[in-house]
Amino acid sequence: MSEAELVLRSTRVVTPEGTRAASIAVTGEKITAVLPYDAPLPAGARLEDVGDHVVLPGLVDTHVHVNDPGRTEWEGFWTATRAAAAGGITTLVDMPLNSIPPTTTVDNLRTKREVAADKAHIDVGFWGGALPDNVKDLRPLHEAGVFGFKAFLSPSGVDEFPHLDPEQLARSLAEIAAFDGLLIVHAEDPHHLAAAPQQGGPKYTHFLASRPRDAEDTAIATLLAQAKRLNARVHVLHLSSSDALPLIAGARAEGVRVTVETCPHYLTLTAEEVPDGASEFKCCPPIREAANQDLLWQALADGTIDCVVTDHSPSTADLKTDDFATAWGGIAGLQLSLPAMWTAARERGLGLEDIARWMSARTARLVGLDGRKGAIAAGHDADFAVLAPDETFTVDPAALQHRNRVTAYAGKTLYGVVKSTWLRGTRIVTDGAFTEPKGQLLDRARHARTP
Numbered sequence: 001m002s003e004a005e006l007v008l009r010s011t012r013v014v015t016p017e018g019t020r021a022a023s024i025a026v027t028g029e030k031i032t033a034v035l036p037y038d039a040p041l042p043a044g045a046r047l048e049d050v051g052d053h054v055v056l057p058g059l060v061d062t063h064v065h066v067n068d069p070g071r072t073e074w075e076g077f078w079t080a081t082r083a084a085a086a087g088g089i090t091t092l093v094d095m096p097l098n099s100i101p102p103t104t105t106v107d108n109l110r111t112k113r114e115v116a117a118d119k120a121h122i123d124v125g126f127w128g129g130a131l132p133d134n135v136k137d138l139r140p141l142h143e144a145g146v147f148g149f150k151a152f153l154s155p156s157g158v159d160e161f162p163h164l165d166p167e168q169l170a171r172s173l174a175e176i177a178a179f180d181g182l183l184i185v186h187a188e189d190p191h192h193l194a195a196a197p198q199q200g201g202p203k204y205t206h207f208l209a210s211r212p213r214d215a216e217d218t219a220i221a222t223l224l225a226q227a228k229r230l231n232a233r234v235h236v237l238h239l240s241s242s243d244a245l246p247l248i249a250g251a252r253a254e255g256v257r258v259t260v261e262t263c264p265h266y267l268t269l270t271a272e273e274v275p276d277g278a279s280e281f282k283c284c285p286p287i288r289e290a291a292n293q294d295l296l297w298q299a300l301a302d303g304t305i306d307c308v309v310t311d312h313s314p315s316t317a318d319l320k321t322d323d324f325a326t327a328w329g330g331i332a333g334l335q336l337s338l339p340a341m342w343t344a345a346r347e348r349g350l351g352l353e354d355i356a357r358w359m360s361a362r363t364a365r366l367v368g369l370d371g372r373k374g375a376i377a378a379g380h381d382a383d384f385a386v387l388a389p390d391e392t393f394t395v396d397p398a399a400l401q402h403r404n405r406v407t408a409y410a411g412k413t414l415y416g417v418v419k420s421t422w423l424r425g426t427r428i429v430t431d432g433a434f435t436e437p438k439g440q441l442l443d444r445a446r447h448a449r450t451p
Contacts (some may be wrong), residue, residue, distance in 0.1 A: 043064025070100025088385030120439030
């Protein structure tokens with residue numbers, strides 16, 4: 001500890017070995033040691049004692065739609081990364097669609113990086129996109145540093161990002177498997193969606209019926225079969241259907257390299273509570289029933305579901321009409337994901353160690369950043385979220401940092417107040433006050449381990 005410049009001390013530090021009183025020694029941007037709480041302070045080191053507040057590893061959110069450039073009236077790097085920092089998130093990976101241009105060529109990736117460079121309050125990486133006509137661009141994007149490739153198996157909702165049919169999926173996945181990349185997939189089957197009743201209007205029950213579980217289940221089965229055939233790495237995005245869990249567990253038992261995420265809104269909100277016309281609750285796949293939610297929690301606990309991410313997908317308020325068929329589908333959740341998850345987890349007898357595993361360690365592992373992010377351990381970036389877990393607050397949309405302050409959590413009382421957020425050894429948020437942007441742009445080739 002003789003070289004430490006900063007010592008962050010708490011009676012409750014969440015480490016990979018468990019929660020304990022500890023002193024975290026930091027030099028520059030890195031954690032140099034996690035030592036006993038009462039370890040002597042080295043000469044010249046600055047002590048930050050946060051008392052009984054919990055120190056978590058900064059969260060890593062691998063599913064965020066920043067929409068910048070092109071749809072910055074929906075969201076942008078400045079506002080999205082401020083919202084993330086306010087919620088204890090220190091790293092995000094940006095989705096390739098909803099921006100114009102989409103991140104589907106090296107030139108488009110370069111454009112995205114130039115836009116983000118001076119606006120990022122936290123560290124930011126990028127997914128590439130797999131489209132019907134860009135197989136030739138996949139390897140160059142991989143070499144340029146994207147963390148993997150996003151594909152849709154049904155229409156994405158934006159014209160510039162078309163979905164893959166089964167033949168196109170096989171072609172893209174074969175190319176990605178050739179360099180052992182990662183394909184992450186929005187898995188809903190278009191034929192099942194087309195066959196479902198499409199009544200439209202304000203009734204949530206009608207919307208739910210229009211996005212049935214079997215659309216997810218069929219698409220996931222298709223993806224798993226292709227991954228098995230090609231020995232490819234695949235990741236199922238925003239799982240909402242508990243019916244797909246046996247398919248996933250069975251594929252893993254057969255050696256298929258598949259990981260799975262779900263989202264706070266599937267774990268904390270239920271179909272039964274969605275008011276008619278309240279399209280701030282609309283997302284695809286949809287928020288399902290309470291019984292389905294219970295099975296998702298069980299799958300998180302037993303490891304069938306690996307991780308939890310926001311799928312932050314905001315829009316302007318005018319696109320959130322009271323017609324579920326035409327309203328934009330997306331939940332804005334960056335700032336509230338940690339307290340929403342903690343509120344639900346504590347009710348189920350789960351702890352902050354579980355939250356850290358699902359929202360930091362495993363998401364970092366998904367993108368190969370687990371040697372650098374996702375844990376309070378020597379050699380890792382000094383990224384921390386300092387949380388008052390027993391304090392509550394009532395969600396006021398006006399207090400949110402994302403650009404359009406529409407939220408499905410309005411008026412809810414949540415546990416867990418983020419007191420400060422630290423990025424690579426620097427406190428970037430303190431009680432809602434922000435520093436200037438200090439985020440770095442992350443590159444798979446330079447910052448991630450080889451899978």
